[in-house]
Amino acid sequence: MTKRLLSLSTLYPAPGRPGFGRFVQRQMQALAARGDWQVTVINPVGLPPLPKAILPRRYAPLAAIPPQETGAVEVHHPRFMLLPGLSGRYNPWLVARAVLPLARRLHAQAPFDLVDAQFFYPDGPAAARVAQALGLPLAIKARGSDIHYWGDQPAALAQMRKAAAQADALLAVSGALARDMAALDLPEDKIAVHYTGLDRARFQVLPRPAARELVSARPGIDLPQQGHLLLSVGALVPVKGTALAIEALGLLPASVVLAIAGEGAERARLEALAKRLGLSSRVCFLGAVGHESLPALLSAADAMVLPSEREGLANAWIEALACGTPVVIPDIGGAREVVDRPAVGRIAERTPAAIAAAVQDLLANPPAQADVAQAAARFSWEANADALAGIYHAIT
Template structure:
């Protein structure tokens, strides 16, 4: 254990915002900024950058990442960015080892200067196996946090499942954003007694009820239409296509999609094919600070995810007074515990349309919806995380 009162933590987060990708893992940044504001943790955040070999490295996306500084302070957090070799699409199974090789020399040097107390991973893959290797090399306890897709995707892939399970069995402490996700981790073979619940946070100064008419005016939306909003990457797992299918059964309603991703062309084509081109609005990636306007404009928030831990977007919608329609996955069942908070529906346009229609016919009072986000804050999230690290460090 290091000397002094402040806990020294090295945290790995391959998803962390930067100038090239400001929305990338913004929820991790908010958490770590809240940790730093406490004043009792000396935090170093390692956000390894995966860069492919030439000529893929010439792609604008990777050129922008390569131009980022090796280290900087963001929101009061010290961020370092070791580079590792990335093989897009087919190289996922190598990423954890590559991250460990990139971070370990720097971790050794920093640990020799001022010893760390804990090595932390903010995602289960590739961060988790890399953190276990670094922790073993430095003789330090390791914590790994599971958020959802890192377990449901990487924990099920044939080429990475063993790495995920091995890291979960080797780490001294594990975190899950929902009880359902903790159960999924235990079902894979991770020790249930080491898994603690760690809920997401919420910026209550940002996500709060706003004037609906003003929000709609800012987005160029009609004041008298029924508005559905969906926030998230445009990828198959998020299921925006089912929200588009539902829109076909909700005459006059408009669907606003905030986010970018590989599914955008197919989603646009689906909307046109169903004759909904004018009623589906693609906003692209929306800065996190502007999401309350999107959520505040909506009558209902729709996210037909195949899997989630406990989605930040659900909590943020409720904090804006907007009820949620989502799939009955475990994390959602832990949050949507009152009819005022929303409805459950399968990944099916007719089911989603019926759930939305119920909420439009009898909108729950905003005050009742807001209760769904009670207890969520980044301060509470940070306090729980620091307590977890302290237990691992024997503080």
């Protein structure tokens, strides 16, 4: 018998922002592909209460997102009022107010069996209001920053604890995150570890020399064919620690180059940092890299350096390993659940000196790409969906 899931996620791809929350999309698609769950996603889009004509430029793509998309997973994009920098503690209520009429209408047309939230905040407390209104069980997933950042905000934590008390299941992307949740007095007996997935057909090992030639042949990307290549992938925001990767580069031999794939508000500051350190010729800002180009880029790198301040268990870690690229990451989230052998990479403190030392050790003792890729063998979106379906069937 097919069951129906209503999933609430503030992070989800849409026209104009195709890479925004792609990992949530892949999870939902994989669950729907099993055939025993029909999935409907509500992706609330936050916009300031201003006429379109005077919206700040960065909100223009959001204003253009269609209200609904159809496919294997039906997706709705209702708008909610967002006050940037001000409405954080009220966002669960603002989201629920925008979502609840739509959820009631969809439930009346074809009843749901379960409501879930794809992030603990603001999605979790908002989904709790929806589940309570519809009289349905509730599951909430934690992914990292939703626990580590919002868990330090008293008003948000109070809402998270209330939602967790109502929930029938809580999910964490790593064992380390599950322990952090329990430390916040979220009910430990409800928490299940639910690891991320991986597109195994896309992320595969490509021999490094061939990968560099392939990537360099693409317009706008010029990678060195000689020397060592480091790669950093992610949004250019302070929490990702890209500045630390640039500073570490300055402690490495001149033959080492750093490519940075991603866009964000920090780009100008990072470019200025590279220039000030005399590293402009060794730092390649690639901008946003399409998902279709990412596997070859990962395979081209000798190591991926991601000195994030916080993560749960980053998809980027697993994607790099699947392409045979070892990682240099801090001891955060599920890092030790991933870097469990020398071939996988190194865990380093978030200092330029420690990052540089870890990179130098890897470059001096490079693991075979096949040995690195073996560490990602247990991850797939099919396994992710099977585990999720098992948790959800148990509470419905």
